């Protein structure tokens with residue numbers, strides 16, 4: 001690209017490599033991945049657990065821009081934008097944010113890589129019940145923010161050896177969490193939700209060369225009646241294999257299984273003194289959790305669930321690519337990353353990055369006993385605020401630290417920002433943008449998108465971007 005004699009400028013370019021690695025055979029299933037490239041923000045927002053008031057701890061937030069302290073379904077549906085790629089989905093998705101506590105005590109947000117991927121699994125083995133769409137304004141949570149230990153046997157036995165005690169709702173809930181140590185060049189990664197706790201910094205530094213992927217599977221059996229329940233968990237239930245399997249009595253309706261994946265750029269802190277901790281004061285990972293409010297435009301989710309191009313059929317499970325679903329209207333990854341939440345007035349002066357304490361002054365509690373957080377408002381808290389629709393803050397106390405704005409998947413479109421990685425390690429010359437799985441011929445595939453940041457000489461006065469894709473397709477197991 002360099003032309004001698006023309007004014008030159010150093011800028012950064014990215015090389016994108018796409019690796020497809022077959023990991024394991026799995027039963028036939030239909031699904032799509034909703035790629036939420038953009039963060040709406042990070043802040044003490046949790047309209048399910050703490051409606052109308054700042055929540056006890058911070059979350060990283062994705063989805064419809066009108067997500068705030070207590071949005072109505074109409075407000076969500078009327079959002080100006082979504083930070084996810086399917087524009088008819090005005091749902092809200094959130095989970096605790098990972099932080100790094102420096103040796104001097106300062107808390108810094110760990111950037112997400114490619115935002116959050118939300119899987120919608122829509123069919124599979126089990127009792128053969130058809131999957132129905134979430135009703136609008138359906139709400140649920142998964143996980144338990146106060147938990148600090150794994151109650152089941154360690155190591156967690158394989159599903160084929162599960163006893164009844166492995167299939168209680170409590171046991172299934174704790175097995176539905178994963179922290180996947182990513183190391184693409186050193187053999188296969190762990191399976192999804194295979195390792196349930198967050199490892200220590202020493203282990204992450206030495207082994208998780210490509211980051212740590214937080215994973216969370218939601219319950220998918222529904223009582224068929226309630227949009228929510230008093231503690232936001234009893235109207236739904238896990239089937240006995242977490243993702244699939246049989247629904248317990250009283251939960252006769254099968255909903256799509258939601259699965260959240262968020263990759264954190266932990267290699268940015270390699271060899272930096274400190275520790276990783278979740279925003280709810282949890283260094284163990286067992287208190288990871290997630291929340292969902294359904295805000296799909298009327299009829300769209302139902303159409304997608306019943307369209308073979310979106311989910312595949314039992315004989316042809318499809319790719320999981322949202323691009324192959326004709327029902328979806330997609331926006332670019334760039335547009336998704338431009339969508340931000342209006343910061344609630346009560347939070348406009350709160351530091352959420354490079355802060356002396358975790359937002360909400362949450363204390364780190366390592367367990368193994370349950371955490372106690374006096375400042376955490378109960379779900380029934382009725383503390384009111386001056387306004388939940390205050391004016392937009394000129395400064396943003398809500399951090400947005402997505403490491404990249406690139407897209408993922410074989411139909412990789414555009415790369416927008418030159419170098420936005422918050423990568424503080426000069427020796428790290430690449431970051432992993434997105435890693436995820438989809439089905440092909442009954443084989444589970446890991447899609448790995450690696451961005452290499454290289455310095456090139458260009459003639460442009462604006463940073464130039466070079467995108468190169470390489471496809472590798474390796475099947476370790478054949479069916």
Ligand SMILES: *[C@@H]1O[C@H](CO)[C@@H](O)[C@H](O)[C@H]1NC(C)=O
Pocket residue numbers: 065080342
């Ligand atoms: C949403 O769009 C409307 C009309 O374009 C604009 O007036 C409003 O400021 C936007 N709201 C946000 C939060 O960006």
Ligand SMILES: *[C@@H]1O[C@H](CO)[C@@H](O)[C@H](O)[C@H]1NC(C)=O
Pocket residue numbers: 102104105106354
């Ligand atoms: C603590 O260290 C971090 C990383 O070096 C730095 O950004 C931060 O400003 C420091 N905090 C204080 C209070 O010195």
Ligand SMILES: *[C@@H]1O[C@H](CO)[C@@H](O)[C@H](O)[C@H]1NC(C)=O
Pocket residue numbers: 199200202203
């Ligand atoms: C970190 O975890 C590894 C693996 O579980 C363990 O062997 C090691 O002792 C731990 N290190 C610290 C400092 O806790």
Ligand SMILES: *[C@@H]1O[C@H](CO)[C@@H](O)[C@H](O)[C@H]1NC(C)=O
Pocket residue numbers: 144231233234
């Ligand atoms: C929710 O409430 C039910 C009883 O109504 C209880 O069995 C369950 O443990 C509660 N779950 C949580 C997460 O608090």
